[in-house]
Amino acid sequence: MAEGADRKTWINRGVFALLAFVFIVIDLVPRDMRPPVWAAPDLLLAVTLAWVARKPSYLPVPTIAIFFLMTDFLFMRPPGLWAALVVILTEVIRRQNRDFRDMPFLVEWGTIAVGICAITIVNRLVIAVVMLPQAPLGLTFLEMIATIAIYPVVLVVAHFVFGVTRTAPGEVGSKGHLL
């Protein structure tokens, strides 16, 4: 929320935007035009969820919506659907953020995994309902698994490289308020 944003938060928001931009560009760079046999993890989704689970103040909702809507447009997906699902999922995780602080990591990972599965399934259901051509089931499944599997790695990198850590109990912001 913008009210409580101090300088460090703004810098971290910039860092996220840069990171997301790099992931999008990496996806877009033309390397091999043969259809893939396996699907790489959706790094942008994993990073977004990791940031929201650890430091939600670094990642306001409009940023998520803008970036995912942009990828919807760039990656030739139905515009809006995936972005809406991701925004809903991040809102759910954001609300649970305080509970995550005292929970073991496995519970957090499980919640994230269930969330990713849920939005993937809902995405396929909606596409089936409005009768659009479906993406291959195997690839979707592989991408989902890969995204879930990469989540701990993303957390470690976020922790040690970008300093996105859980808020410690009793930690205060720059204005002395409880986080």
Next chain:
Amino acid sequence: MARDKPNEDYIGPIRRLLVGVLVLALLGLFLLWRIDSPRVERFRAAAIDTVVPSFDWAMAPITGAANLISDFESYQQLRSQNQDLRRELQQMKAWKEAALQLEQENAKLLDLNNVSLDPQLTFVTGVVITDSGSPFRQSVLVNVGARDGILDGWPTMDGIGLVGRIAGVGNETSRVMLLTDTSSRIPVTIQPSGQKAILAGDNSLNPPIEFLGDTALVRPGDRVVSSGDGGVFPADLLVGQVALGTDERLRVRLAADYQRLEFLRVLRSQPHEDIPDPNELLTPEAEFFGPAAINPVSLQSIEVSDG
């Protein structure tokens, strides 16, 4: 929640409302796209057209790194590759000789027949800027667009074979839907049997052949060319060779090198002349004699007067 900041008590509901509105707006966009796809797709093409060319500076280092890695891989196989190439060169020399002879013969025959080949089939060459970015869609973005006169539906080739068709034109960029995309359907002819079929992309490297009349006439190794049916493409563009897939379906091994699509030729495909009534081409308008020529109105009047 007791640990919440005090000001969240009134911010919470407003925030929830705003997020709800945001989600609804996104879903509304999705529905709008579903209902009026062409308009939103035009918007998508325009958006990509403005955004992607400005990514150039960011893409250069990543493309460079990827090329470095693939170059390194190819250095490792240099020796075996060299031998293969030498062997291939030997075979090619024989082919070259044959081709030269055929070319001379062809030129002589064309001269005898006084044939003029279609001079209107020219092309624009573009560079591939990005791929689709997702494993589920097979398309690339090339750096030629409406300002170069590109139109939707034009065929695209690499040096050898058909690659795809233009689907979506921005001012400076246009999207090429590859033959491997799940929504790509191309009418093809299989030579030498002349069977017509549809090449249907299914997100695999070798797309299957569908709606084939007689499977017995087609053998693996036959040439597949575009058929020009339905006015979609000009005829006789090379697509690839028939191959028998592991699932016992006839598939096409594409002639274009999908591993390295760097430059693409967009063919200026001239619109077909529309023939609304093929009978008129062959015979002049028929004149009918006999009972059919009697004016039905006069018949009716006769009946009325009889009654």
